[in-house]
Amino acid sequence: MNAREKPAAVTAERNSDQGDWLDVLVVGGGINGAGIARDLAGRGWKVLLCERDDLASHTSSSSTKLIHGGLRYLEYYEFSLVRKALQERELLLKSAPHIMWPLRFVMPHDAAMRPAWMIRMGIFLYDHLARREVLPGSSSVQLRRSPLGAPLKARYERGFVYSDGWVDDARLVLLNALDAQAKGAEILTRSPCTRVKRDAQGWTAHIQTPAGERIVRARALVNAAGPWAESFLRECTEAARGETLATKSLRLVKGSHIIVKRCFEHDHAYIFQNPDKRIIFAIPYERDYTLIGTTDVELPQAAIAGGAKAEIDAQEVAYLCEQASRYFEKPVEREDVVWSYAGVRPLLDDASGDASAVTRDYSLESNTQGAPLLSVWGGKITTFRKLAEDAADLLGEMLGQPARPAWTEKAYLPGGELxxxxxxxxxxxxxxxxxxxxxxxxxxxxxxxxxxxxxxxxxxxxxxxxxxxxxxxxxxxxxxxxxxxxxxxxxxxxxxxxxxxxxxxxxxxxxxxxxxxxxxxxxxxxxxxx
CATH class of the missing domain: 1.10.8.870 (Alpha-glycerophosphate oxidase, cap domain)
Structure with missing residues (x-):
């Protein structure tokens, strides 16, 4: 099938007195939900996506806005995740060059944090775990002889430079939703799914749209509710007696960022190593500003009950200012913060003690005790396309049509075909x-x-x-x-x-x-x- 052509949808038998029939209902309008809806619609499935708020209104607009493999994940032996993310990096850059672009990162060397040989080894792996066509490889830099060292304290004499990418995260979600709609999906915003019930034929879903309640019938359900994925299964789904729909749990980790007036003149970003073994980034942002983040603060489920938005707290602001000031010659003060934002990362609970060590990989859980249910656990922006492709493959198997081919690997996002x-x-x-x-x-x-x-x-x-x-x-x-x-x-x-x-x-x-x-x-x- 040519991915540029809109294929004919194969839908379930109609039953008008029970509402609209769909192939797949996707709950959640973040990057994973929008990506899955796009992939499914491009394969000819009849899809509806519903989102309680605006698209990308929570986690997916509150990231550090990087398309990256995750250099620090190598330290936790997450080689598979890093390789997968590095493979996706250039595919994404090519798919939408207006909202994604290459970015060079400078890591000042602090011998008290990690030895130089360890950093060189990590960057060598980062360069070679996946093929690069666009992004240049890493190099070392004498900071005192380079404009890259000008904003830094004099004690930082040596550094390392490597490549990753930048993305406008909220617009990335928008483009996926636009492409899904262009391929036949229906997108409902401000429309929470309040209740879903499973029977032998499919799912009956109640969606509260701005125009009133709408009841739809779907052959399969995708739970892509992000931080609310676990609570959605527990609170909004009805299944046969004895069925367990939520078998995994999430760890909710708040990541907060501050925006300050521009800290440096050049176009590179910085990655700073902190004494607590975490890292923060300082990134050129919106021409006149520098974005600094992120934190890792574990939250209870109750903190986001009812769709509550995460907010940065005073301790996080102080932490980010303190860590950035360890490197910048001109300290970053609380009074310098002109804006801040926070998002909740729904990380798959892998029993790691430290929130910063919890895996950023994703897991797709299929449940076929009745009508198909696919729940998305975890994930990160860089791997959204691969996650969506894997999810669509799995749903095809669950719906009895596994032969519908993947198509997004070389496809442009809306506006990206120049x-x-x-x-x-x-x-x-x-x-x-x-x-x-x-x-x-x-x-x-x-x-x-x-x-x-x-x-x-x-x-x-x-x-x-x-x-x-x-x-x-x-x-x-x-x-x-x-x-x-x-x-x-x-x-x-x-x-x-x-x-x-x-x-x-x-x-x-x-x-x-x-x-x-x-x-x-x-x-x-x-x-x-x-």
């Missing part, structure tokens, strides 16, 4: 710069910063945003600096945006650049639409 703008692709990073040049040529009225931002956000879909606009006046009112009505209407129409928060903090990070009055104008615009 050839109509730039010709033949070369490298993801240079391809994006060529896109910006093409956009500036076609839409010569756009100021360069706006052309670049729109290219970053939408890639080849920028023409869907701008439509037939031929002058800056055609973009409509400028609701906030650089944010015009034409873009807000696109986000409403095609990207499920219903509030200022959706736009300012997930579909973009413009909220970071605006003051309170400017953010309030965006809120007022949405209020006027209702």
């Amino acid at each position: 050839s109509a703008w730039i010709g033949r692709p070369q490298r993801p990073d240079t391809d994006f710069e060529r896109l910006v040049q093409a956009v500036q040529k076609r839409y010569a009225y756009l100021p360069e910063p706006l052309a670049r931002r729109l290219s970053r956000a939408y890639g080849a879909r920028i023409s869907r945003v701008l439509g037939a606009a031929a002058t800056i006046a055609d973009l409509g009112a400028e609701v906030a600096p650089g944010l015009y009505e034409i873009e807000l209407r696109y986000l409403q129409r095609e990207e499920w945006a219903l509030s200022a928060e959706d736009v300012l903090w997930r579909r973009s990070k413009l909220g970071l650049h605006y003051d309170a009055a400017q953010r309030a104008r965006v809120s007022a615009w949405f209020a006027d639409q209702t």
